[in-house]
Every structure is written in structure tokens, then in C-alpha cells.
Amino acid sequence: MFEGLVGFNEKMEMQPMLAERWEASPDATTFTFYLRKGVKFHDGTPFNAEAVKYNFDRVTNPDNKLKRYSLYRIIAKTEVVDEYTVKFTTSEPFGAMLATFAHPAGGIVSPAAAKQGADAPAFGKKPVGTGPYKFVEWVPGDHLTVEKFADYWNPAQGAKVDRFIIKPVPEAGTRINMLLAGDAHFINTVPYAQVKQLQGNPNVAIAANEAIYTFWVAMNTQKEPFKDKRVRQALNYAIDKQAIIDSVLAGYGKLADSPLAPRVWGYKSVKTYPYDLQKAKELLAQAGVSNVKTTLWSSDSTEAKQVAVALQGQLKEVGFDVEVMAMEAATLSAERFKKPEENKSMMNYAGWSPSTGDADWGLRPLLSKESWPPTSFNLAFWDNPEFDAQIKAGLQTADPEKRKAAYAKAQEIVMEEAPWIFLWVNTLLGGISTKCDGMVIQPDGIAYLRTGYFK
Amino acid sequence: MFTYFVRRILALIPTLLGVSIAVFLLLRLVPGDPARMAAGLDATEADLEFIRRDLGLDKSLPEQYLTWLNRALHGDMGRSTRTRNPVTYEIGLRLPATWQLTAVSITVAVVIGLVTGITAATRRNSLLDYGSMVAALLGICTPSFWLGLMLMLIFAVQLHWFPTSGRGDWRHLVLPGFTLGAGAAAIIARVTRSSLLEVLNQDYIRTAVAKGLHERAVIYRHALKNALIPVVTVVGLEFGYLLAGAVITETVFAYPGVGRLLVDSISYRDFPMVQGILLILASQFVLINLVVDLLYGWLDPRIHYGN
Numbered sequence: 001m002f003e004g005l006v007g008f009n010e011k012m013e014m015q016p017m018l019a020e021r022w023e024a025s026p027d028a029t030t031f032t033f034y035l036r037k038g039v040k041f042h043d044g045t046p047f048n049a050e051a052v053k054y055n056f057d058r059v060t061n062p063d064n065k066l067k068r069y070s071l072y073r074i075i076a077k078t079e080v081v082d083e084y085t086v087k088f089t090t091s092e093p094f095g096a097m098l099a100t101f102a103h104p105a106g107g108i109v110s111p112a113a114a115k116q117g118a119d120a121p122a123f124g125k126k127p128v129g130t131g132p133y134k135f136v137e138w139v140p141g142d143h144l145t146v147e148k149f150a151d152y153w154n155p156a157q158g159a160k161v162d163r164f165i166i167k168p169v170p171e172a173g174t175r176i177n178m179l180l181a182g183d184a185h186f187i188n189t190v191p192y193a194q195v196k197q198l199q200g201n202p203n204v205a206i207a208a209n210e211a212i213y214t215f216w217v218a219m220n221t222q223k224e225p226f227k228d229k230r231v232r233q234a235l236n237y238a239i240d241k242q243a244i245i246d247s248v249l250a251g252y253g254k255l256a257d258s259p260l261a262p263r264v265w266g267y268k269s270v271k272t273y274p275y276d277l278q279k280a281k282e283l284l285a286q287a288g289v290s291n292v293k294t295t296l297w298s299s300d301s302t303e304a305k306q307v308a309v310a311l312q313g314q315l316k317e318v319g320f321d322v323e324v325m326a327m328e329a330a331t332l333s334a335e336r337f338k339k340p341e342e343n344k345s346m347m348n349y350a351g352w353s354p355s356t357g358d359a360d361w362g363l364r365p366l367l368s369k370e371s372w373p374p375t376s377f378n379l380a381f382w383d384n385p386e387f388d389a390q391i392k393a394g395l396q397t398a399d400p401e402k403r404k405a406a407y408a409k410a411q412e413i414v415m416e417e418a419p420w421i422f423l424w425v426n427t428l429l430g431g432i433s434t435k436c437d438g439m440v441i442q443p444d445g446i447a448y449l450r451t452g453y454f455k
Numbered sequence: 456m457f458t459y460f461v462r463r464i465l466a467l468i469p470t471l472l473g474v475s476i477a478v479f480l481l482l483r484l485v486p487g488d489p490a491r492m493a494a495g496l497d498a499t500e501a502d503l504e505f506i507r508r509d510l511g512l513d514k515s516l517p518e519q520y521l522t523w524l525n526r527a528l529h530g531d532m533g534r535s536t537r538t539r540n541p542v543t544y545e546i547g548l549r550l551p552a553t554w555q556l557t558a559v560s561i562t563v564a565v566v567i568g569l570v571t572g573i574t575a576a577t578r579r580n581s582l583l584d585y586g587s588m589v590a591a592l593l594g595i596c597t598p599s600f601w602l603g604l605m606l607m608l609i610f611a612v613q614l615h616w617f618p619t620s621g622r623g624d625w626r627h628l629v630l631p632g633f634t635l636g637a638g639a640a641a642i643i644a645r646v647t648r649s650s651l652l653e654v655l656n657q658d659y660i661r662t663a664v665a666k667g668l669h670e671r672a673v674i675y676r677h678a679l680k681n682a683l684i685p686v687v688t689v690v691g692l693e694f695g696y697l698l699a700g701a702v703i704t705e706t707v708f709a710y711p712g713v714g715r716l717l718v719d720s721i722s723y724r725d726f727p728m729v730q731g732i733l734l735i736l737a738s739q740f741v742l743i744n745l746v747v748d749l750l751y752g753w754l755d756p757r758i759h760y761g762n
Contacts, residue, residue, distance in 0.1 A: 065509060070502045140538055140545055141711035142622060167621060169709040173604050178619045181612040330487030330724050337491060355497065365497055375500045 001042075001146055002107025002129035005033050005052070006098060010451075012212055012263045012357045012443040014102055018047060018130060024398030028093040031101075031398075035084040039153040041110035042134040049086040053078045054111040056088070068105035095395045095403050099265065099358035104446070107131075132159040132450055143167045160438070160453035179204050179431045186439045188447040190429040192250040192303065198431055207430035208252065212261040212443040214362075215351040216420035217296070217311065218379035223346065225289045232418040234283035236273035238318045239311065241423050243275075248306045253424040258411045259363060261425040263443050266359025266394075266407035270415040273422065280318050293321045297335065298349040300326040308349055311421075322347065337374045340381060348379040351426075353444050359407040364391050367414060380419035387413045456752075459760035463745050467738065474737040475527075475730065479520050482726050489724040493536045510536060510726075523730065532734075533727035537720065542731040545716065550735070552622055553712040556635065556705075557697040559628045563636030564643055565690060571640070572647025572686075577674060579652065587644065594641030603634040603707035620709040631708040635701050639693040646689045650682040657681075683754055691747035695740045 005019040019033040039047035056078045059066050076091040090097060100106065113128035127135045130153065133146040144166045148159035167184075169175045172191045176198065178184035190198060190206065198204050219226040219235070226232055245253040260267040284290065298308040308324045315322050327335065336345060354361035365371050368388050371378040390410035394403045415422070428441040439452040490506040491498070507513050511522060526533060532542035571591065575584040607630060611619040617626050654660065655678055663673045702714040713732060720728040752758045 062505065065505075069505075070499055139711070140540060140548060141716060142548075167709060169620065170715075171706050171709070174607065174620050174707055174709055177604070177607045177612050181607075181615065181619045183611070183619045183621075329722060330492055331485075333491050333496065334486045334488050337488070352496075361497070374503075377496055 001131045004106035006102045010448045028095045028398040031088045042128045045112045049080040052086045093396045096358045096360035099356040185433040187431040190431045207432045207440045209440040211428045213351045213353040215423040218348045222381040228287045230283045230287040234280040237276045237280035240275040252427040256422040259414045268408040294346045295323045296347040382419040478733045487724045532731040535728045537725045549713045559632030560635035564639035567640040568643025571644040575648045576651035591641040591644045635704045650685045654678045654682040695743045699736045
């Protein structure tokens with residue numbers, strides 16, 4: 001329904017959307033966008049620089065209580081240069097700004113519609129954007145309907161079906177039955193354990209797409225025995241990741257060779273720790289560590305529990321007696337986000353996808369000192385000034401080459417210091433009817449439906 | 456009888472107050488931060504502070520409760536922290552769905568349960584009796600999760616008789632209605648059988664048979680009505696449980712009912728929504744119990760609602 005100034009395709013590559021081109025100042029504080037002409041909102045009003053300003057003034061005003069206030073609060077000022085040029089000024093250098101505009105929350109809504117709905121309760125508002133499909137109705141818990149927008153600015157990429165009905169179906173077995181019965185043409189997602197049920201059926205196919213999720217086990221680097229880098233490296237050698245990928249993920253994953261997934265902007269292939277029990281034992285002997293009792297936290301989803309139990313079994317081989325604590329989502333997040341003094345986290349199995357698709361959001365919230373809980377998600381309580389300096393350098397400039405160089409160095413430091421046990425990057429599986437094509441799950445987990453069509 | 460009715464309705468007030476306090480406190484004892492759940496993993500501490508203030512979570516517990524109670528008494532149950540829609544609007548969308556499903560499944564349960572129970576009791580120790588009691592045992596033991604998926608596989612995926620899931624016309628109600636009704640039918644069948652057997656051993660039944668009454672007349676006019684009191688109790692209880700939403704069946708059939716909303720809201724720590732739903736469920740349960748109590752009097756004139 002909505003489009004941003006820039007957006008991602010189904011491979012998470014950035015594309016011009018409502019802006020045809022853009023410029024950033026070398027110090028990464030001003031960003032100028034040259035907008036596409038002749039674009040109309042679903043309500044018929046024209047899209048222009050005023051509309052863009054209205055949108056970002058709205059989200060950066062804390063009184064509006066919009067969910068993504070924090071994402072855009074760095075924008076100090078939005079100016080209309082002329083009807084189709086708009087200039088943003090940030091309060092401090094922010095090299096990852098472009099990716100932030102591509103975030104799904106950067107979708108531009110019609111100012112006329114937003115003003116009209118300003119006093120109406122949330123459910124009374126009709127979301128009005130510029131995308132190939134426009135809103136018809138939303139019944140919470142039941143369905144969302146969108147239909148083809150005839151005046152879409154880019155007919156070549158316009159809607160190819162009249163209507164999408166999107167339903168929330170929490171139970172995977174039901175989703176698969178819906179696809180098999182022809183009640184659904186696309187499902188998000190197919191759990192790895194149920195892939196076999198779809199394979200070999202001529203009416204359905206698996207739509208696989210590599211994710212930008214990386215999965216890992218964070219070790220609390222402020223506590224023994226994980227203060228010692230050799231111990232952390234040893235555990236990396238002690239895990240047979242491929243065996244877990246082949247069993248739990250039905251083979252749909254590849255070894256993580258960086259804290260970032262390959263489709264994240266700024267990714268560099270650094271190295272993997274091969275499965276080598278001998279080496280693991282040597283390193284642990286050097287560190288003088290044996291017979292450790294510790295805990296591993298994970299969510300209580302079936303897949304997470306399977307992974308946690310596999311890790312538990314493999315760590316036993318190197319003398320780690322690990323208690324698996326699988327917790328319900330809200331409880332787990334409450335425990336994880338406790339202050340350092342109260343935080344009981346030792347080992348944490350988790351995954352992360354940077355919603356902006358940019359290296360900054362794939363590293364900073366997870367590994368920089370400023371991101372220790374409760375502020376953000378640095379579950380390893382890692383504190384590495386060298387790494388923090390690279391992250392900062394990456395934000396000080398908008399020059400892509402300089403940024404890439406900084407993040408490459410940051411990734412090398414992480415792989416060497418091993419605050420995590422690096423596991424894998426997974427592939428997301430959608431199920432699709434063979435009557436249709438053009439739909440996959442985006443690398444960030446959201447269904448990518450806009451190019452869907454009937455064969 | 457009228458004063459009894461009024462007294463029972465008035466008794467609703469302290470019950471609901473108690474429920475609301477208990478729910479309010481229990482929710483806050485459970486670990487988990489509503490602000491974190493609403494804002495997501497990548498929100499900063501400053502965002503969370505902001506949301507907590509917005510939700511009033513920074514105030515003291517009694518203050519939070521009184522604010523909520525005051526608004527609730529004015530018909531405002533607050534807004535969902537998940538969808539930001541008013542709680543009453545979200546519940547209002549789900550209640551009719553749950554009522555429909557409950558009506559279908561209780562009908563299925565009562566019809567199948569009574570027929571099976573009566574058949575089994577009147578053909579005591581026959582093959583039919585054993586067969587239906589084994590079926591009833593299976594009905595109680597079968598998890599609705601499995602039964603639902605199996606029914607879906609056979610009648611939706613293979614035969615295409617019914618849609619797999621969702622809400623729509625009557626066809627959408629058949630599979631979930633049967634899945635839900637099966638367990639209750641089994642319980643009703645067993646209670647009907649044992650209660651009817653007990654009555655059939657009474658002297659007045661022997662008298663009725665002895666004076667040459669037809670078997671049908673004996674069972675339906677004399678025995679059944681007297682055997683129904685425990686059955687009505689069980690039906691009332693089952694009805695109450697079904698109205699509280701059938702989480703598993705609703706989840707399996709992606710049916711937009713109250714049960715699923717409740718569970719989703721709990722895992723999301725959506726406090727206003729959970730409080731609203733539980734208050735409504737508690738009121739329904741109390742009202743059903745009242746109806747059941749009144750039915751006793753109609754079935755057995757010896758029961759009085761006296762002062």
C-alpha cells in the first residue's frame with residue numbers, strides 16, 4: 001500500500017521509489033531527495049515535497065506518539081526546496097540515513113487523509129499511500145483486503161491481480177492445509193519440519209529466499225569463564241553447525257561467516273570456525289577451564305528448543321554442563337533486558353535481522369558498548385573500544401566506500417574476538433500455489449506480494 | 456423468584472470487582488514489560504520510558520487500578536497496546552464470532568450427547584452401549600488440536616466439502632463446531648447414560664412399566680425429565696467454557712474468536728485488552744450459571760428459590 005522515498009526489492013537491494021535520485025553531504029548531515037513527478041496518492045491528491053515534509057514532521061513530533069518516532073528522531077529539520085525537492089538535516093552525522101528511509105516505516109501517507117483522520121480513532125483511519133494496491137478494509141484478527149490502484153505511477157510494476165486478502169493464521173499445519181486445499185495461494189511461512197509435506201505435491205511449491213537473519217549464541221563476556229577469548233573461540237570450534245542446519249533447518253541455512261548476513265549492506269565474508277573438537281579442547285586447556293556449569297536461554301518455539309538442545313549436547317563434549325532455559329517470549333525479553341547488575345544472562349541463543357538492511361543496524365544494537373541492556377540487545381555485554389570506533393566511523397560519513405571499509409574492519413574484530421558462537425544465516429520458506437508466481441518472503445521476514453500474479 | 460433473580464444480578468457486582476482486582480494484580484505479577492512488547496526488540500530505553508508514561512505504567516498500582524476502574528465505569532475500557540484500537544471495539548468484533556461458534560458446537564454436543572446417552576442407557580450392556588461408550592471415551596481423550604487438523608485434512612483438503620478455515624457463511628462453522636462439540640458431546644453422553652440408568656431403576660419407573668405404558672412413554676415422559684438435572688448442569692458448564700473461547704480450536708481454524716484474542720493479548724502483555732476480555736467472560740459465566748439455576752426449578756418443581 002505504501003512506498004517510501006527509497007525501498008527494497010525482494011533481495012533487500014535498495015531501489016529508487018518515490019525519489020528518483022538523492023545526494024548526501026560528505027559529513028552525513030544533510031540529505032537531498034529529488035522526487036518523482038506525476039505520482040498520485042490513492043485519494044487522488046498529488047505527491048510532492050510538501051507531502052514528504054508533512055510525513056516526517058509528523059513522525060518526528062513526539063506528541064504524535066507514533067511507533068517509529070525513535071527511528072526518525074535524528075531528523076532535526078525537513079525543508080521543501082521546491083515542489084519536487086526535499087532536504088533533510090540531521091542533528092548529528094548519520095551515515096545509515098538512506099537505509100532508514102527505506103525501512104517499511106518510511107512509507108509516505110497522504111497528508112490530506114492523515115489530517116482528516118487525525119481525530120478519528122485508529123480503526124477509523126483509512127491508510128492512504130501511493131503503492132500499487134490500495135486499502136479496502138481491515139477486520140482485526142480476521143483479514144485485511146487491498147485492491148488494485150488504477151492510477152499507479154509505474155504501470156509496468158503495477159498490480160497484476162485485482163485483490164489481495166491477507167489473513168492471520170497462527171497454526172502452521174492450518175496454513176499448509178489452506179495451501180493444499182486451494183484456499184490460499186501463498187503462505188508465510190512453512191516451518192522447516194513441514195517442508196516434506198509440500199514437496200512432491202504438483203499443485204504447490206516452496207518459495208525459498210535467503211534471509212538477512214543471523215543466528216548466534218551470545219556469551220556474557222563480563223562473566224567467567226567467558227571473559228577469556230580462548231574459551232569463546234573454543235566453543236565456536238566445539239559446535240557442529242552444519243549438523244544442526246541439516247537436521248533442524250532441513251538444510252535451509254548456511255554457515256555464518258560474519259555477524260552480518262550476506263544480503264545486509266556492508267557485509268564482508270570474514271571466516272568461519274570449523275567444527276574441530278581437538279582444537280576446542282586445546283584452547284580450553286590453555287585457558288585452564290574445565291567442568292563448567294552454565295545456562296543457555298532460548299525462546300520456547302519448537303525450532304529454538306531443538307537448536308538449544310542440540311547445542312547442549314555438543315557442548316557436553318567439551319566439558320560444558322549447560323542447563324537449557326526455554327522461556328515464553330515476554331518473560332525472556334524481560335529477563336534479557338534487565339540492567340547489567342541484575343542480568344543473569346550467561347549464554348543466549350538468538351537471531352537478529354536489521355530492519356534497515358544496513359550494517360549499522362546489524363552491528364550497533366548487538367555489539368556496541370552503548371547497547372548493553374536495558375538500552376539495547378548487546379546480550380554478550382561486549383565492550384570493545386576498537387569495534388565501537390569503527391561503528392562510529394561508519395556513521396560519520398555518507399560515502400559508501402568509507403562506510404564499507406569501517407564495517408569490514410568491525411566485522412573482522414567481531415569474528416576474531418568471538419563474543420558469540422556464530423551459527424547460521426537461514427533461508428525463509430514460503431509456500432506458493434503453482435497457479436501463481438512472483439511472491440516470496442522478503443529477507444526480513446515480511447511477505448513480498450506486490451509482484452504476485454496468476455500464471 | 457423475581458427477588459431471587461435481582462439478588463443474583465446484584466451479586467454480579469462484587470464478583471466482577473473481585474475479578475477485575477485479581478486480574479489486574481496477576482497481570483502485573485507476571486514477568487514481562489508491555490512497553491517492550493509494544494515497541495519491539497530494537498526500541499531504545501528512551502522509547503520505553505515514553506510508552507510507559509503513555510500507558511500510565513509509571514504510576515503506583517492503586518492509582519493505575521482506580522484510573523482504569525473509573526474509565527471502565529464510564530464505558531471506556533482503554534485501548535489495546537498492540538493494535539491501538541479501543542478494547543471494546545476489538546472485543547465487539549470477536550464476541551459475535553464466538554457466540555456463533557458456541558451455539559453450533561453446543562447444539563452438536565447436546566444432540567449427539569443426548570441421543571448417544573439415551574441409546575446406551577436403554578440398550579444397557581448391548582454392543583451398541585459398549586460401542587457408544589468407547590466412542591465417548593475417545594471423544595473425551597482426543598485432543599481438539601489433532602481432531603481439528605484431521606477433519607480439515609479429510610473434509611477440506613481431500614473432499615473440498617468445507618473451507619479449511621476462517622469466518623464466513625455457515626460452511627465455515629461446520630468443522631470447528633464439530634471439533635469443539637465432540638468433547639462436550641462425549642461428556643454429555645456419559646452423564647446422560649449414568650443419570651438415566653439411575654432413574655430407570657426407581658420404583659415409579661417399574662410401576663409405569665408394570666401398568667403397561669409403552670417404552671417410549673416411560674423413557675421420554677417419566678424417566679428423562681428426572682434424569683436431566685445433572686445433564687443440564689454439565690451442559691451449562693460446557694456452555695460457559697465454550698463461551699470463554701476455544702483457544703485451540705480457534706487457532707487451528709484461524710477463527711477470529713475471543714479465545715485467541717485473549718491468548719494473543721496475554722503473550723503480548725496487552726493489559727487493557729486482557730482485563731476487558733476477562734471481565735466480559737466472567738459476566739457471561741455468572742449469567743449462564745444463573746440460567747442453569749433457574750432451569751432446575753422448571754425441571755423439578757420441588758426446587759424453590761426462597762427467601
